[in-house]
Amino acid sequence: MEERRMGSVSQASRRRKARGINGLIILMVILLGLSFFVPTNYYITRPGSAISLGPIIEVEDGKKDETGSFMLTTVRMGEASLAWYLYAQVSQDAELMPKQLVVSQGENNEDFIRREQAVMDNSQKLAEAVAFRLAGYDVHVENQGVWVMGTLEGMPAKEALKIGDVIIEVNGVKTPEAKDLLQQLAGKKAGDEVEITYTRDGQVAKTMLPLKPLPNSQSVGVGIRTDSKQLIEIPKKVTIAAQGIGGPSAGLMMALEIYDQLNTEVDLTKGFQIAGTGTIALDGSVGKIGGINHKIVAADAAGAEIFFAPDDPNDPNSNYKDAVKTAERIGTSMQIVPVKTIDDAVAFLNELKPKQT
Template sequence: MKSKWMPLAYVFLLLLIGAAFIDLPYYVMKPGDAHELKPIVEVAGGDKDAGTLMLTTIKMGEANYISYAIASMRDYEEIVPVEEVRSPHETNEEYNVRQKYLMDNSQQNAITVAFDAAKKPYSFRYQGVFVLNVFPGMPAEGVLKAGDRIIAIDGQEFESSSQFTEYIQTKKPNDQVMITFVRNKEKMEKRIALKQFEDNSAKTGIGISLVDQKKLISKPEVKLKADSIGGPSAGLMFSLEIYNQLVEEDVAKGRRIAGTGTIAPDGIVGRIGGIAQKVVAADKAGAKIFLAPDDEITPELERKVPGIVSNYQEAVKTAKDIGTEMKIVPVRTFDEALNYLQSH
């Protein structure tokens, strides 16, 4: 004889299954891992030292009812509104493409900063216009995809995305252009009509957001195996590892050093997200020192995000909260980070 509670159990089970598959307009951010950089970064003929430099990551995924509930009860699991993660009209696929591009660009910046510091040569070769987003309702929708690389318009090649934009602006609405692009290593051509932007009638386009794509050529050659890691936040640590392999000294001096921060071509270290989660990851990996961006909080940013503090300040608070002996070091530039490691 079936229990009278059986139907309720089935309903509960169905609700539980549904809760696991229904996405909410949030992301859940939690501590990731600290990855040793020696297996990831390979400088041809480079010096591999006893010390260990590590990049830190966060784990981030779209929230459902179950992950939302769990994150709300756990320390260092943060619930983030989707609009703080993805740009307007940006799909999850486009977000992933943008994160990959940011990582690739971060790696190039890291190479240039490290090579400049070590006085080694490098150059760039322009490859075309990289498509980050395709706007809904615009002509490129259904023709181009995020990740496509445009190499010519009407048979003309360009040396920058600004030249590409200037050429498009010489056209009128309903004019057609022939787009030559590369997708998954396959060269393709499509004809696209131009259209006025709804929010800017003076501007005509095909409806994409774009950036320049360049290939960096260095001597010695640098290979980075970081396909599973997205975003630009590993820039500082990449640059330190590359420099460490270019020179004879052991920058880490035999220690386990972790850190985070974007890196600009001029060596400026920038603010990143998830600093608390990265401090937790570094501590679990046994890091002795954690390099944290000492970013400036502008009055405009403070008005926009009341109570915001610098990455360094948040990292110090997190380190105190978890009771780690790991030293948190503020850095604003690559040179500051390098000088600290060399002198301590």
């Protein structure tokens, strides 16, 4: 009897212990699940994808005989929950950014997405202009006004203007560029009112706005972040189906794909999978972007063999140097190529020997 009682006690003890462990596991699962809904004051960035541009860019009468491909690269970005915050503490392929560095003061996530899409649209137009000029076509460029890329919390423009609006006049004087807007506000003081004429979704509207001191500045203004809105006319139709991709960093790679479709004499890819990144300006210069370490990881995962990275030899944290560091860390065989202009990229491709298959 004593042995049976001891056996029963031992079994009961094991059952209690098992229930305790199971309860702890369930609690941990619940807490982990809840952590995805606990907000933080950060955004998280991670490797995105490398997307072949041939299928999403169509140039009128252009050729599509690439044996390889040009690829744009993306970064995944989103608001960081507590779970993602903790993940970023232990992963080399995740970074945290304070929310105020990503979105403007008073800007919500919808505003951020709208701004990123507007910048992407502008980047597409610049890529078209650069590619057509490179191919020898005439391109007409006309400044249309001052593009509203954001509004500051507590400033007059916050309730009156939206991201994507284009300011075309101040007090009846045309403002084709940001410098013209600043010129119209120069010499004015807080409390003065100005009449802003702007376009929104193709419609012209006007609003009277008082001027207020700008944050961390001796100047007064209405409180907007600006960019240039330009009318770019090219001789052939270009269709770019890049829905869901925002920001300016695909400019270089889009320009290369458009130029390759216009260039009927040679396949610039030479059979290689070519990824890259960088903004593009009207003069063909390639600008620095954010998150290049994530783009290197994404390109390598997609099988890219060559990667174009913006380069500035005078910048100790240039994209090219960061790209090389990441490539070494992940052990990729992908060739990292520094470029300052689109001409640098084209010159490299012209010298590239066709891939042996």
